Amino acid sequence: MKAYRTVKQPASDRFVEKKSEFIGYAAPAESVESAMQFVAEIKKKHRDATHNVWAYLLPDGITKRFSDDGEPSGTAGMPVLEVIEKAQVVGVCVVVTRYFGGILLGAGGLVRAYAHGCKIALDAAGVVTMQPCDVLQMKLDYAFYDRLRILMAQYGAVEESSQFAQDVTVRCRLACEKTDAFCAAVCEHSGGKCLPKNDGTVFAAVD
Structure with a gap:
């Protein structure tokens, strides 16, 4: 892709x-x-x-x-x-x-x-570039949510949805070439508690 x-x-x-x-x-x-x-x-x-x-x-x-x-x-x-x-x-x-x-x-x-x-x-x-993006789903505790949003901003990830229950479930997408580095950063900063799961690949507009 x-x-x-x-x-x-x-x-x-x-x-x-x-x-x-x-x-x-x-x-x-x-x-x-x-x-x-x-x-x-x-x-x-x-x-x-x-x-x-x-x-x-x-x-x-x-x-x-x-x-x-x-x-x-x-x-x-x-x-x-x-x-x-x-x-x-x-x-x-x-x-x-x-x-x-x-x-x-x-x-x-x-x-x-x-x-x-x-x-x-x-x-x-108008013209827009459609880029292959991985869709990631993450389950995390409330204490890590703010830090996750900072990491998402750093890697250009777009938050698609967030569900707040006993834990927080976040769904986001980001450029495929950034997925490995982003997942490694999330794992490191959460102490291995938050492990992003790949939920497929889509094309999304890039400004």
Whole structure:
């Protein structure tokens, strides 16, 4: 598992080129199903549009697909996909909606317009790095809780939940490469009483 760049959140932006309105939409896409669901949502929202061109590139960096949606071959979907690839983001789906304004743009004009629609959508969505993180669960006594929080801050661990009963149960996540050092520090500072248990690995955003 390795870190990857993707869009931070769903977003959109628009512009007008020779009376044609272009609206670019970008959203995270973890699977073919989620990408196509996003495409369907935009098509439903703009069912009266002349074209809803789309492309996606999944987190594996390999699975990709695009559609010209009626525009001349090579002038719409492929330029959108190329912008995604040049931005070095994965796990993303982009839809560029066009409302025809009556003036033909020509092949070159279409390529530039759809590429720009994708770029402004990606810019609006923002980019975040998703990093593999270990999820750890720890049971400790109340006296060690404050010290644990200091250690978590030092190692960049994010506290996901804490349950306070007879003991304290803390669930956190941190970058995989820091797990061994963090666990060793927790064990040392607790005198061997607190032993973090690995509860799996997830991808999480890193600022």
